[in-house]
Amino acid sequence: MSVILECENLTKRYGARTALDHINLKLEAGRIIGLLGPNGSGKSTLIKLINDLLSPTEGILRIAGHAPGLETKKIVSYLPERTYLDENLKVSSYISYFTDFYEDFDASRAVDMLQRLDIDPDLRIKTLSKGTQEKVQLILVMSRRARLYCLDEPIAGVDPAARDYILSTIINNYDENATILISTHLISDVENILDEVVFIHNGNIRLQAQVDDVRCNQGKSIDELFREVFKC
Amino acid sequence: MLRKIFKYEWKTIFPLLLGVHCVGLAVAVFCRIGINLMGGVRSENVSIMAALLLTAAIMAIGCVVFYTYFYTGYRFYKSVFTQQGYLTNTLPVTADQLIWGKGLTAVIWVTIDCLWAIAALFVLVLSPEDVAELIRDLPEAFSALFHTKAPALTWLLVITMLLTPFFMTIQIYVAAAIGNLFTGHKLLATICSYIGISFIQQVFSLVILAATAPHMAQFNYQVKQTSENVYTTVNVAGFMTNCVGLSLAFTVLCAVGFYFLSRYVLNHKLNLE
Secondary structure, eight states, rough: EEEEEEEEEEEEEETTTEEEEEEEEESSSSEEEEEEEEETHHHHHHHHHEEEEEEEOOOOOOEBBBBBSSHHTTEEEHHHHHHHOTTTTTTHHHHHHHHHOOOOOOOOHHHHHHHTTTOOOTTTTGGOOOHHHHHHHHHHHBBBBBBBEEETTTTTTOOOHHHHHHHHHHHHHHHHHHHEEEESSOHHHHHOSSSSSEEETTTTTEEEEEHHHHHHHHHHOOHHHHHTTTOO | OOHHHHHHHHHHHHHHHHHHHHHHHHHHHHHHHHHHHHHSSSSSSSOOOHHHHHHHHHHHHHHHHHHHHHHHHHHHHHHSTTTTTHTTSSSSOHHHHHHHHHHHHHHHHHHHHHHHHHHHHHHOOOOOOHHHHHHHHHHHHHHTTSSSOHHHHHHHHHHHHHHHHHHHHHHHHHHHHHHSSSSHHHHHHHHHHHHHHHHHHHHHHHHHHHHHHHHHHHHEEEEOOSSSOOEEEEEEHHHHHHHHHHHHHHHHHHHHHHHHHHHHHHOOOOOOH
């Protein structure tokens, strides 16, 4: 398996606060990886660094051998924890927008997913509920044939039915050679789809393990292990 | 990619700015009709209402001009440094393409806006006879502009006019880029940066002019000697040419500096916490 993501002594500080503290991490391609940790542990910071939305204070970050930049933006699909859609635009405008900018965007797949959810592409974003806006954003992100998907808290703030839809969308719409990095603190909802987990706490990697190993060797679910590791 | 950035930026801001300019023009037309009904503003006894209408219309035109400029700047701030920036900054485009794509849209709108403001003012104050006379005399006036004793001054003023929309745009962009460096209240930081940049620039401009003006005046002295007295006069056109040239050079230097600073922030100091 090739390495899709590599961090060497990666550090990010916001003034005096250290969000990531010299982390070393290597992720292999073709896996669904859970980036798990409590709020404020550094998950979103790591994902933003991967997407070139923040610059590291120290250390090296490589995605498929490239530093974050133009080349990596072509192969990384990012779902932020907040809605980035302009509420005055129509859903169909975003289909055209993604088609124009991303060579790997599959418009027919996006339209198909919208139809299944009964979302009219001619509606403006502002007329959609918050949950539907999040689904539209997820559809756009998952309709790319990217090599790395970074999903930051994709199921936070949505009802259980929507969570099921989001998770099934993620599983059904990714290429086997692609990697999905899901950041969340809602472990029990995602653990069934994960191949690997990375526990992060206070900007440090606490654990990196295969899900099957945890279950077989330690006889625990990821949720149980998470509660044990991050016990207050 | 530059073309695509430009296309989407244009499509996004076009409907709103078109509407604002149509409303502004309608206000100018209605004010003109109102002023005419009150006897106009050229007669000796101008009514207070007519004068008030004229003032209101000029203020409305000014508001449209300011709104257009600050809206294009706000669009850059919003699409690059707020939540929308999560999409804009993950597009496979370079910082140069982003600045130029969005910047050209802003430059075109600022230029349209200036022409629109002139047209609106014409609607407000000129009569059909004035317009006909203006159109008739325009070629001659243009020709005269470039056949003065100081054609360089005319050219410098023309270049300054053409570059001003670029300069205005990059100035507001660099303010947004500096505002992004702050951890909180980024919009406020952007506004303060804009005011700060304008102030510093004015001070520098004045200092440079104050320091160089005496030397430039010296270069342009014309000494006319008569049998009794020595008269020294300043060649005003030459002096103005040097002043405008210096001011233009300073503006261009600032614009280039602002461009590279904005580019640097987008490439290395993006701060979308």
